[in-house]
Amino acid sequence: MTDKYTTLVNQGVGKNIAKRLGLPQPAVLRRFKPGQPLVTGPVLVQGNTAGADELAAKLLSWDLDVRRHAVPREKLGAIILVLDELTRPEDLEKPVLSAAASLRDLGPSARVISISRPAAETASPAQSAARQGVDGFLRSLAKELRAGATANGIVLAEGVQSTSPSALAALRFFLSGRSAFVDGQFLTVATEQGHLPPDFEKPLAGKVAVVTGAARGIGAAIARTLHRDGATLVLVDIPASGDHLAAVANEVRGTALQLDISSADAGQRIIDHAVQRHGRLDIVIHNAGITRDKLLANMDHGRWTSVLNINIAAQLRINEALLASEHFRNSPRIVSVASTSGIAGNRGQTNYAASKGGVMGMVRASAPLLAANGGTINAVAPGFIETDMTARIPFAVREVGRRLNSLQQGGQPSDVAEAIAFLASDAAGGINGDVLRICGQNLVGA
Amino acid sequence: MSINGQSGTGPHEFASPTTSGAARPVRRAVIVGGNRIPFARSGGAYTKSSNQDMLTAALDGLIARFGLQDERIGEVAAGAVLKHSRDFNLTREAVLGSALSAETPAYDLQQACATGLETVLGLANKIKLGQIDSAIAGGVDSASDAPIAVSEGLREILLDLNRVKTLPQRLQVLSRLRPRDLAPDAPSTGEPRTGLSMGEHQALTTAQWNISREAQDELAFNSHRNLSAAYDAGFFDDLLTPYRGLAKDSNLRADTTLEKLATLKPVFGKSLGAEATMTAGNSTPLTDGASTVLLASEDWADAHDLPKLATVVDGEAAAVDFVHGKDGLLMAPAFAVPRLLARNGLTLDDFDFFEIHEAFAGTVLSTLAAWEDDEFGRTRLGLEGAFGSIDRTKLNVNGSSLAAGHPFAATGGRIVASLAKMLQAKGTVEGRPARGLVSICAAGGQGVVAILEAL
Numbered sequence: 001m002t003d004k005y006t007t008l009v010n011q012g013v014g015k016n017i018a019k020r021l022g023l024p025q026p027a028v029l030r031r032f033k034p035g036q037p038l039v040t041g042p043v044l045v046q047g048n049t050a051g052a053d054e055l056a057a058k059l060l061s062w063d064l065d066v067r068r069h070a071v072p073r074e075k076l077g078a079i080i081l082v083l084d085e086l087t088r089p090e091d092l093e094k095p096v097l098s099a100a101a102s103l104r105d106l107g108p109s110a111r112v113i114s115i116s117r118p119a120a121e122t123a124s125p126a127q128s129a130a131r132q133g134v135d136g137f138l139r140s141l142a143k144e145l146r147a148g149a150t151a152n153g154i155v156l157a158e159g160v161q162s163t164s165p166s167a168l169a170a171l172r173f174f175l176s177g178r179s180a181f182v183d184g185q186f187l188t189v190a191t192e193q194g195h196l197p198p199d200f201e202k203p204l205a206g207k208v209a210v211v212t213g214a215a216r217g218i219g220a221a222i223a224r225t226l227h228r229d230g231a232t233l234v235l236v237d238i239p240a241s242g243d244h245l246a247a248v249a250n251e252v253r254g255t256a257l258q259l260d261i262s263s264a265d266a267g268q269r270i271i272d273h274a275v276q277r278h279g280r281l282d283i284v285i286h287n288a289g290i291t292r293d294k295l296l297a298n299m300d301h302g303r304w305t306s307v308l309n310i311n312i313a314a315q316l317r318i319n320e321a322l323l324a325s326e327h328f329r330n331s332p333r334i335v336s337v338a339s340t341s342g343i344a345g346n347r348g349q350t351n352y353a354a355s356k357g358g359v360m361g362m363v364r365a366s367a368p369l370l371a372a373n374g375g376t377i378n379a380v381a382p383g384f385i386e387t388d389m390t391a392r393i394p395f396a397v398r399e400v401g402r403r404l405n406s407l408q409q410g411g412q413p414s415d416v417a418e419a420i421a422f423l424a425s426d427a428a429g430g431i432n433g434d435v436l437r438i439c440g441q442n443l444v445g446a
Numbered sequence: 447m448s449i450n451g452q453s454g455t456g457p458h459e460f461a462s463p464t465t466s467g468a469a470r471p472v473r474r475a476v477i478v479g480g481n482r483i484p485f486a487r488s489g490g491a492y493t494k495s496s497n498q499d500m501l502t503a504a505l506d507g508l509i510a511r512f513g514l515q516d517e518r519i520g521e522v523a524a525g526a527v528l529k530h531s532r533d534f535n536l537t538r539e540a541v542l543g544s545a546l547s548a549e550t551p552a553y554d555l556q557q558a559c560a561t562g563l564e565t566v567l568g569l570a571n572k573i574k575l576g577q578i579d580s581a582i583a584g585g586v587d588s589a590s591d592a593p594i595a596v597s598e599g600l601r602e603i604l605l606d607l608n609r610v611k612t613l614p615q616r617l618q619v620l621s622r623l624r625p626r627d628l629a630p631d632a633p634s635t636g637e638p639r640t641g642l643s644m645g646e647h648q649a650l651t652t653a654q655w656n657i658s659r660e661a662q663d664e665l666a667f668n669s670h671r672n673l674s675a676a677y678d679a680g681f682f683d684d685l686l687t688p689y690r691g692l693a694k695d696s697n698l699r700a701d702t703t704l705e706k707l708a709t710l711k712p713v714f715g716k717s718l719g720a721e722a723t724m725t726a727g728n729s730t731p732l733t734d735g736a737s738t739v740l741l742a743s744e745d746w747a748d749a750h751d752l753p754k755l756a757t758v759v760d761g762e763a764a765a766v767d768f769v770h771g772k773d774g775l776l777m778a779p780a781f782a783v784p785r786l787l788a789r790n791g792l793t794l795d796d797f798d799f800f801e802i803h804e805a806f807a808g809t810v811l812s813t814l815a816a817w818e819d820d821e822f823g824r825t826r827l828g829l830e831g832a833f834g835s836i837d838r839t840k841l842n843v844n845g846s847s848l849a850a851g852h853p854f855a856a857t858g859g860r861i862v863a864s865l866a867k868m869l870q871a872k873g874t875v876e877g878r879p880a881r882g883l884v885s886i887c888a889a890g891g892q893g894v895v896a897i898l899e900a901l
Contacts, residue, residue, distance in 0.1 A: 276751060
């Protein structure tokens, strides 16, 4: 799973040499496996608010080893910084410095998670400053953590409790190995909607999910992850990829639907297949996408339109059909795959970045439409992910792409899949119109 | 019932008993759908693929399309015309290599080019009789990976060698070995009783029925044009799964023209001299490929939330005495169809689609000519005159073997799945279900034909 360099610098001689030369020493990340404990050690909950108390009680009910005060030299699995009642920047000091004293006790792949309120949702300049301060603080801390540890934040909209379903679900996601390659990111819980699953190991049980572009790479990983989480799958890819698609479908016991998503009736055919063969449709993952890289000066009609058509226009058309369908009204979920290229830009990818920026715009504007039926639409923006596609990038460029993030390595397709599975779950019902980056806190972009 | 077979008729559950066999009503057998791999010209994309590889791939594509993973299918039947002796259990081995339940029984069947259609008919009959609820019919052939046998002389020597005990005896047996015994015995499409290849046989028939070169080229041209249009329309999106980098039949020439076809030199009927009309363009090439068809009772299809495209109404086999020249080698369908239609009270006018396998353009045209011939109707079919003619616009509307190629045993499955899809799309015609005729000629002077109807 890890690249050769990461393997080399994590053992014996290689480890020593890398250390002495000051070379990057990427850690082997903790990734989720069924049955794995949520965290690797005790969880320290920092903060004196009611929200912190309620959260600590909830974590205890999950049988976690919860600390309200640090025990000197005890290895920690996570620090949760509850900052939900900040009124001015000075309020940051106490919880932040208390947490600082425990940073050296964080174990490998440990977690720091902040819980705060949105800066935009207050009229008080001082309060807004404090809230926005959390953003800069957490992203910087994420860059200081080592050994696969990450820092991420949950932003609770005004009035949303720290123990609301999606706040707890986001917390579990960030604590677990499912968020291995998510670092320095915030998720906004906008409402108290959503339901925690009866079985945290099968959060998608009973759901029927469609995954486009499922024949290979990230799409195949999404299929495997949704299947593991209990979903019944409809796997879509172009007819020419049908052999790979069939292999994935047989592996995850789903059905293969050979279909060009850019065809006019794609949405209806997807709905018909899901409903006729599986009786319902709950989740659609827009993963299919293509790249046709060229500097803009050399861009032609074919490269531009094919990328825009498949990566964004097709999603818009399919979503229109979904929103019009009576079969997609029971807390539906849509998750689209965007890209950090769409946020930070990437040389040679004006077409691709336009399409992926488009995905994020679509997600924002579609959120209220989905909310009308208790549904959500969100996007994930992967950074450098180890796939067949990135394996074809020339060595030097690939190495730079891989190491230029806080975790000093590329992500795995499963890292993208885990975030998607989380956003597609019932528990994530309070997260809508959001974009989550899965990039190991790539140094470029937001 | 879950389509994944997690519940319902599980591995060791039994279907609930109905009535005793004698009183059990005959029920319908429906075609749920099909899957094939693209057909490849021999020596092309599938050169290194065995029959078992290709049949397994076709099965796995079918399983993925219909969510049959771990399902115990009532029975799977398939076959190959060119078959290695080690493939004595070809279909069962393909099932074991597929995502189906390992508790799915299977058998091999071999009836030359009619193999695929005969598996459909045999399994449909079992479903109609209530012996099984679901079935997969299929066929596969590789002309690239054909078996090559040792010569008869070497085979006898090797068998004798195995029977003797002592070294001197062995040396004595080996001393019989002659250089000519080492020449391998490759399979051919020659008829054992006449020594003529299938093409040479058809050339005689084509000449007998005065089929022109132009008519044959036109049929070939239509086949390519229709198949190409079907691909463009996405017709094969749910009938085909790519294999080994091939996503379309490699024999398809979308850009062929009547002019191009007219330039080809005759390859069969050389004895006819200037009268020879059969070229590489209006004859099917040797081809590799595999196809499968999912059949079921209506209840099974409903319980598994699967589509029902068409029913298998009836089938008929016929054979001709080509050895003594009474009829052409590939003319058996000319007899099978009139018998089948008579039994079902139908005429050629009652059909919306005709799927007549294009072994050679001349085969299709000779068959149609025989049906339109008064004398043939009277003397050979025992009718008052000609059997009838068909509306050519209903013939092989999505292309046939001249364009797609013809991996012998796989052709039946290709035709049945495609026709079932066309019938379902057509629905009803003048208040009756859309109806299609399948006709496949086969080596040994045989032919198998069938009627399918939309549901």
